[in-house]
Amino acid sequence: MLKNQNLDLYDDSMNKKIKTAFVCDQCGADYPRWGGQCTSCGEWNTIKEVRLGSSSKERSSRSGYAGSQTEVKLLSDVSLSQAERISTGISEFDRVLGGGIVTGSVVLLGGAPGAGKSTLLLQAIANIADRGVSVLYVSGEESLQQIAERANRLK
Numbered sequence: 238m239l240k241n242q243n244l245d246l247y248d249d250s251m252n253k254k255i256k257t258a259f260v261c262d263q264c265g266a267d268y269p270r271w272g273g274q275c276t277s278c279g280e281w282n283t284i285k286e287v288r289l290g291s292s293s294k295e296r297s298s299r300s301g302y303a304g305s306q307t308e309v310k311l312l313s314d315v316s317l318s319q320a321e322r323i324s325t326g327i328s329e330f331d332r333v334l335g336g337g338i339v340t341g342s343v344v345l346l347g348g349a350p351g352a353g354k355s356t357l358l359l360q361a362i363a364n365i366a367d368r369g370v371s372v373l374y375v376s377g378e379e380s381l382q383q384i385a386e387r388a389n390r391l392k
């Protein structure tokens with residue numbers, strides 16, 4: 238019993254690792270570690286540590302794929318409608334997505350801090366918006382100023 242409690246405490250502390258990133262105050266560039274000068278905008282002492290929150294996740298209520306009924310089907314009976322795709326205007330990104338973003342789909346883009354996720358997505362939505370498609374940039378982490386400065390930097 239005591240052994241189990243110790244194990245629980247150990248697991249709990251393992252799950253509560255705080256993730257941090259280092260973000261430039263001036264331009265919003267992010268880095269995997271702290272540095273004195275931002276290599277993106279050239280400013281000194283503007284890189285600040287940002288906590289990304291704990292990585293612990295509740296693993297309750299994990300349910301199935303919403304909205305689809307499960308039944309056995311022959312692959313030949315599955316209708317193959319050609320999904321509409323939206324080109325990101327970045328050929329390599331489109332290629333990885335299988336020809337563009339599928340309308341109504343969700344794409345999860347992962348990578349280490351500083352890998353260029355925000356920059357890639359901002360360029361992609363700018364390209365899409367240029368063709369008259371409405372886009373919405375939602376951020377739970379960066380300030381409006383950081384996003385606006387990155388957008389300015391990318392023209």
Ligand SMILES: [Zn+2]
Nearest residue numbers: 261264275278
């Ligand atoms: Zn900077």
